[in-house]
Amino acid sequence: MSRVHDMGGRFGDGAVVPDFGDEAVFKKKWHGRALAVTLAAGFLGQWNLDESRHSRENLSPDDYSKFSYYEKWISALANMLVAKDIVSVEDLQCLQGERALGSLCERIFRVENVASGLSKGGSTLRESAVAQLYMTGNLVKTKLAENRSLSGGHTRLPIYASQKVGKIVSFHGSHVFPDAHAHGAGEAPEPLYTVAFKAATLWEHPENSSDLVMLDLWQSYLEPF
Amino acid sequence: MPDDVHDSKHAHSVLPSDPTLRVKALETLLIRKGLIDPTALDAIIDTYQNKIGPKNGAKVIARAWSDLAFYDRLISDATGAVADLGFHGRQGEHIIALQNTNEIHNMVVCTLCSCYPWPLLGIPPTWYKSDAYRARTVREPRKVLAEFGVALPSETSVRVWDSTAELRYLVVPQRPKGTKGWREEQLAALITRDSMIGTGFPKDAQ
Numbered sequence: 001m002s003r004v005h006d007m008g009g010r011f012g013d014g015a016v017v018p019d020f021g022d023e024a025v026f027k028k029k030w031h032g033r034a035l036a037v038t039l040a041a042g043f044l045g046q047w048n049l050d051e052s053r054h055s056r057e058n059l060s061p062d063d064y065s066k067f068s069y070y071e072k073w074i075s076a077l078a079n080m081l082v083a084k085d086i087v088s089v090e091d092l093q094c095l096q097g098e099r100a101l102g103s104l105c106e107r108i109f110r111v112e113n114v115a116s117g118l119s120k121g122g123s124t125l126r127e128s129a130v131a132q133l134y135m136t137g138n139l140v141k142t143k144l145a146e147n148r149s150l151s152g153g154h155t156r157l158p159i160y161a162s163q164k165v166g167k168i169v170s171f172h173g174s175h176v177f178p179d180a181h182a183h184g185a186g187e188a189p190e191p192l193y194t195v196a197f198k199a200a201t202l203w204e205h206p207e208n209s210s211d212l213v214m215l216d217l218w219q220s221y222l223e224p225f
Numbered sequence: 226m227p228d229d230v231h232d233s234k235h236a237h238s239v240l241p242s243d244p245t246l247r248v249k250a251l252e253t254l255l256i257r258k259g260l261i262d263p264t265a266l267d268a269i270i271d272t273y274q275n276k277i278g279p280k281n282g283a284k285v286i287a288r289a290w291s292d293l294a295f296y297d298r299l300i301s302d303a304t305g306a307v308a309d310l311g312f313h314g315r316q317g318e319h320i321i322a323l324q325n326t327n328e329i330h331n332m333v334v335c336t337l338c339s340c341y342p343w344p345l346l347g348i349p350p351t352w353y354k355s356d357a358y359r360a361r362t363v364r365e366p367r368k369v370l371a372e373f374g375v376a377l378p379s380e381t382s383v384r385v386w387d388s389t390a391e392l393r394y395l396v397v398p399q400r401p402k403g404t405k406g407w408r409e410e411q412l413a414a415l416i417t418r419d420s421m422i423g424t425g426f427p428k429d430a431q
Contacts, residue, residue, distance in 0.1 A: 006336070006337060008336030008359065008363045008387065009336075009360065010360040010361075011360075013355075013356050013360045013361060015372050016352050016355060016358045016361070016372045017351075017352055017355070017372075018372065018373050018419070020419065021418050023350050025273060025274045026274060029245075030244055032270040032274065033248045033249070033266065034248045035348070036266035036267075036269035037252050037266060039315075040255075040269065041260065044260060056338070060235065063235070069351075071247070074237075075240075076237070077251065079235070079237050081251075081255075082236035086258075086260070087254060087255075089236050089239055091254055092236060092237075092240055092254065093239045095250055095254045096257070099259045100258040100260050105258075108259065108260060108262055108265075109261065109262060109265050111267075115268070115272070118272055118277075119313060119314035121314045121344075123318045124318065125319065156337060156389045157389070158337060158387065158389065160336070160364075172390075172392065176391075194392075196384075202364075207367045207383075208367065208383065210379075211367075211382055211383040211384070212384045213363050213384075213385045214386045214387065215387050216389045216390035216392050217390075218390070
């Protein structure tokens with residue numbers, strides 16, 4: 001029921017290796033190219049943020065584990081370009097291919113739009129008809145960490161916080177719901193909360209009983225407790 | 226709903242496996258198809274290499290330490306407060322500022338991917354994106370902090386913020402002692418990137 005990207009709490013990963021701020025922004029030249037190609041292709045507007053996250057998570061566990069960060073990006077990008085019929089597998093093989101349809105070419109992310117495009121972003125806050133069910137201080141229990149509509153679909157409820165009791169600490173209005181938005185089911189905005197979980201609720205052997213883990217969770221992930 | 230979940234196609238596998246060649250192949254193909262502008266790629270790289278980075282976040286923290294009204298606004302409406310300083314955009318649409326105190330130490334992670342407040346801190350470093358940081362920070366934050374040379378008293382409560390939605394977190398570290406009367410630029414020089422993620426402290430006043 002889990003995917004390999006959902007690794008919070010996993011054992012066996014070894015030490016974190018800090019850089020203390022010394023690392024170059026792009027350690028290798030191709031890292032920058034990978035980021036730029038991915039962002040520029042994204043500005044064609046043929047997929048949304050949640051689809052793009054899901055495409056990375058959808059890499060096979062073997063690929064996901066062995067690929068470095070930007071290899072995941074570009075490999076998922078190639079898959080998405082094919083899934084959206086923007087390029088064909090044959091195009092990828094021979095790197096030739098016809099020029100894309102004029103309507104798509106018109107959406108090209110031009111150099112003169114880079115500064116404004118990157119500084120704009122895209123808010124996920126929306127008006128919504130879904131009533132806010134929980135108030136700050138309410139106890140809630142998370143449901144199973146799975147997409148409710150589609151087996152194996154995208155979700156932002158991590159496994160380690162599946163079926164755990166936490167406390168609502170803030171409400172953020174309604175936001176685009178990734179579980180729907182990643183699968184062509186519209187934005188389906190609904191209330192978003194920050195929920196605090198005691199370390200002892202999440203882990204059999206917490207480091208310190210006063211520690212908390214805070215998650216941002218949509219209302220559909222929660223039930224009253 | 227398109228049935229893309231069980232899609233077993235691995236279209237990417239027809240590309241060269243060497244990542245340098247793999248990126249080059251995609252770039253070449255998309256340019257040939259008229260879908261990306263190579264000069265836009267250079268501009269995107271230049272933006273994240275030279276224009277956006279932790280110095281932006283440091284300006285925000287230095288202002289907050291210097292100006293109580295700004296500090297209050299940062300805590301109540303960080304997105305608006307940082308926009309006033311000119312910082313907004315992709316992966317920073319909804320910013321929340323977290324105050325570190327003697328009682329509470331906040332630190333930020335994204336266990337599911339690598340969400341990070343780009344307009345304030347730039348592109349995340351390799352360790353932030355590593356499996357080790359993503360996997361361990363929620364379960365054993367104090368051991369992870371120790372690997373950064375950070376030791377907290379057991380009375381200090383650690384709050385780990387897992388960035389599961391589009392809210393992006395900026396830690397506001399405590400102002401170092403001995404900096405009374407310092408100008409914002411002097412203060413900004415003490416503020417490390419890691420102190421704004423919660424995996425470090427600002428530098429000591431010299």
